Amino acid sequence: MAEPVAAASRLLDTLQLAERPRPRAVARWPHAHWLAVGTVCLGAFLGQLTASVTSLVFPALEHRFDAGFAAVEWVSLAYLLVLVALLAPVGRLSDLVGRKTMYLGGFAVFAAASLGAGLAGSLGTLIACRAVQAVGGAMMQANSVALVARGVPERAMRTALGVQAAAQALGLALGPTLGGLLVTHASWRWAFWVNVPIGVLGMLAGWFLLPRTFPDGRCAAVREKDSRFDLAGLVLLAGSSTALLLALSAASGLPLPGRAVAVLLLGAAAAGLGLVRQERRADRPIIPPGLVNTPGIRAGLGVALIGYLLLFCPLVLEPVALAARGVPTATAGLAITALPAAFALAATAGGGLLPRRWTDAARCRCGALTAAAGLLALAVLPAPGPWAAALPLLAAGYGLGLLLPANNALVMRAIPAQSSAVGGGLVNMVRSLGTALGTALPVLAVHLAGPATGGRAVPLLLAAVALLAARLSGR
Structure with a gap:
């Protein structure tokens, strides 16, 4: 995921959409x-x-x-x-x-x-x-x-x-x-x-x-060689939280099969454990x-x-x-x-x-x-x-x-x-x-x-x- 992040950052600079400074009067005010x-x-x-x-x-x-x-x-x-x-x-x-x-x-x-x-x-x-x-x-x-x-x-x-x-x-x-x-x-x-x-x-x-x-308004990903992104961690985080809340909603009356709650809770636990393992070994968790x-x-x-x-x-x-x-x-x-x-x-x-x-x-x-x-x-x-x-x-x-x-x-x-x-x-x-x-x-x-x-x-x-x-x- 390094290249997409850096490419998006370079695109922002190319389009001159990098962060703009505040007006000088605002920046110089002691309580800005x-x-x-x-x-x-x-x-x-x-x-x-x-x-x-x-x-x-x-x-x-x-x-x-x-x-x-x-x-x-x-x-x-x-x-x-x-x-x-x-x-x-x-x-x-x-x-x-x-x-x-x-x-x-x-x-x-x-x-x-x-x-x-x-x-x-x-x-x-x-x-x-x-x-x-x-x-x-x-x-x-x-x-x-x-x-x-x-x-x-x-x-x-x-x-x-x-x-x-x-x-x-x-x-x-x-x-x-x-x-x-x-x-x-x-x-x-x-x-x-x-x-x-x-x-x-x-x-x-x-x-x-x-x-x-940033002081010059340019994206850090343009300057940094290492801008990798933890896509696997994102998927596991989304999976664990979604499964947990689906289980609660199923138990609350959402029309799902009777065994859905147990399956979802097991899925939430498995994704949660996978997330812990992934974040321990990821370069940029x-x-x-x-x-x-x-x-x-x-x-x-x-x-x-x-x-x-x-x-x-x-x-x-x-x-x-x-x-x-x-x-x-x-x-x-x-x-x-x-x-x-x-x-x-x-x-x-x-x-x-x-x-x-x-x-x-x-x-x-x-x-x-x-x-x-x-x-x-x-x-x-x-x-x-x-x-x-x-x-x-x-x-x-x-x-x-x-x-x-x-x-x-x-x-x-x-x-x-x-x-x-x-x-x-x-x-x-x-x-x-x-x-x-x-x-x-x-x-x-x-x-x-x-x-x-x-x-x-x-x-x-x-x-x-x-x-x-x-x-x-x-x-």
Whole structure:
């Protein structure tokens, strides 16, 4: 794969599409790095907005396409599968061809696919558009953490990562409310069309405000003789994640043969073992074992996966649980907004309430324990209505807002600068895997136990997982 990567890089130079510098006035401004952070926040906001809006349109899609919950779930899972498979390899490509180039291209692909998703006339077409949308999402997300971590002074890294996390949380917070309003007063199609103007704005902002990856703007693959790409690792990663989520979806009611779950789980395990072996012997692995096996990075990636599992499970589960109690979609959306709204507050300002001498590891543990308390309350409350459910969701969201920015800072400090996009891709890959599991687990619980029992059992399980995150933090 060396030649295609280098050839693509030379083509960019030939077409004079190599990264352009920022205007001099922007580059010379002492606080220009915050403009770059703001641009990255547009992508973070866009990615999480589409994730949380989509969960609110599931009932409308079931009615429009006459499909079951397990089939409609693939509007989310198709996106997440492609995202999980591409984040690490796109991070590798970004280190070669430029993070700014890939980030701007991601906005373009995402906006175009969002337009197509809104125009879809069948569930299959919608799922295909979501898969293309995920390609653009991977191009943005694989670079977002690296652009922030390598673009701000060391003293401002945790604050900058907190601002980025807050932008993600703002997208999550607006998603349920916006999704409920769009479904009620307009159409499910607007849940996808709303991404188009944000994508155009992101392209314009990135062109002028993001710094070049390389001093001369030329792709690293043009200068480097070794630009090999781990295609086998990409195939094994995609195979293992796809088989795992297919197994969960089959167990959740997707119409597949009865033995499909066991076969898929075995396939996921085999592909996972093959991936480990491949990455150990690959010259340019998409998941470098040297990074993953570093104790601080390994534990931090585990905490990132758990954090997004905890964040997305309630966002998918609570609309179903509240709908089973007769709560209107718009009201449920407003109540569920408590979780990401508290996340945004904690990610930006919540750390200021903690002692300044606390390390990032201590902040992680405090956040994980707070999230566990909120999720435990959600599990034991006696059949809460929408506003009673909002209180434990507030606590869980606030705890996650303390946990995730501090954990991201720990991970990114441990990653070498030359591998920042690969490391950022790994962080976002485990985030997306956590999101995918957080989407699939509630569907499985509702299918096996019903909305009422599942609505209690899942938060109880999540509280235990949050305690595990507290134990892993800072190790």
